[in-house]
Amino acid sequence: DPAQALAGASVLLTAGPTREAIDPVRYVGNRSSGKMGYALAAALARAGARVTLISGPVGLPCPAGVDRVPVASAAEMHAAVMARVAECDLFIAAAAVADYRPAAARSAKLKKHAESLTLELVRNPDILAEVAARPDKPFTVGFAAETEAVEAQAREKLERKGLDMIAANHVGGAVGGLEADDNALLVLWPGGRRALVLMPKPALATALVEVIAERYAASTSD
Numbered sequence: 001d002p003a004q005a006l007a008g009a010s011v012l013l014t015a016g017p018t019r020e021a022i023d024p025v026r027y028v029g030n031r032s033s034g035k036m037g038y039a040l041a042a043a044l045a046r047a048g049a050r051v052t053l054i055s056g057p058v059g060l061p062c063p064a065g066v067d068r069v070p071v072a073s074a075a076e077m078h079a080a081v082m083a084r085v086a087e088c089d090l091f092i093a094a095a096a097v098a099d100y101r102p103a104a105a106r107s108a109k110l111k112k113h114a115e116s117l118t119l120e121l122v123r124n125p126d127i128l129a130e131v132a133a134r135p136d137k138p139f140t141v142g143f144a145a146e147t148e149a150v151e152a153q154a155r156e157k158l159e160r161k162g163l164d165m166i167a168a169n170h171v172g173g174a175v176g177g178l179e180a181d182d183n184a185l186l187v188l189w190p191g192g193r194r195a196l197v198l199m200p201k202p203a204l205a206t207a208l209v210e211v212i213a214e215r216y217a218a219s220t221s222d
């Protein structure tokens with residue numbers, strides 16, 4: 001029964017942006033508000049799941065019944081996820097993790113002298129891909145934010161990272177996306193798809209949790 005599939009299930013969820021330190025007072029960041037991830041955490045808790053929310057810095061209260069672990073950088077988020085992933089049934093990556101971080105965070109504040117400044121960036125670990133590659137992997141859900149060819153790129157990401165499901169949104173347009181209150185999602189899984197139309201993020205999160213529950217139930221019944 002999909003409606004009951006998440007009752008008692010243990011869910012690890014990432015949300016929000018990460019901050020990559022340049023020096024003690026500055027960072028490289030992004031415009032994720034955390035709204036979608038937090039709405040998802042709340043909807044999962046309402047569905048009866050035990051939710052651990054690994055959260056980057058956001059200005060949102062922790063949803064009722066959710067256990068929050070605050071982190072700042074991608075490295076901290078990675079460590080917080082890896083310490084808990086073996087015990088979870090589902091992993092949902094809703095965070096906007098920085099793909100790169102400054103090669104070396106300076107211990108003293110950077111002074112302005114030169115007319116130009118070059119920051120060297122190095123790749124961060126892909127938390128979602130690492131979780132999906134585990135032999136004992138949980139049911140794994142990723143997000144994709146694309147500005148073009150949304151379905152094709154999301155399908156490619158689903159397959160390349162070995163995910164059980166991906167929720168794709170179109171960003172950079174007039175409506176929906178990163179900071180907005182409303183959003184629409186195209187949900188893909190191996191062999192299927194469902195379009196969730198533009199609606200407020202809390203309602204969208206409830207609809208997405210229903211799709212996740214259906215697919216999770218199907219994955220545990222075979």
Ligand code: C5P
Nearest residue numbers: 093094095097124125126127128142143
């Ligand atoms: O490859 P791309 O960054 O577009 O994939 C986005 C998905 O991967 C999101 O679910 C995001 O939370 C996750 N991700 C991650 N760790 C990274 C980069 C992305 O978990 N370093």
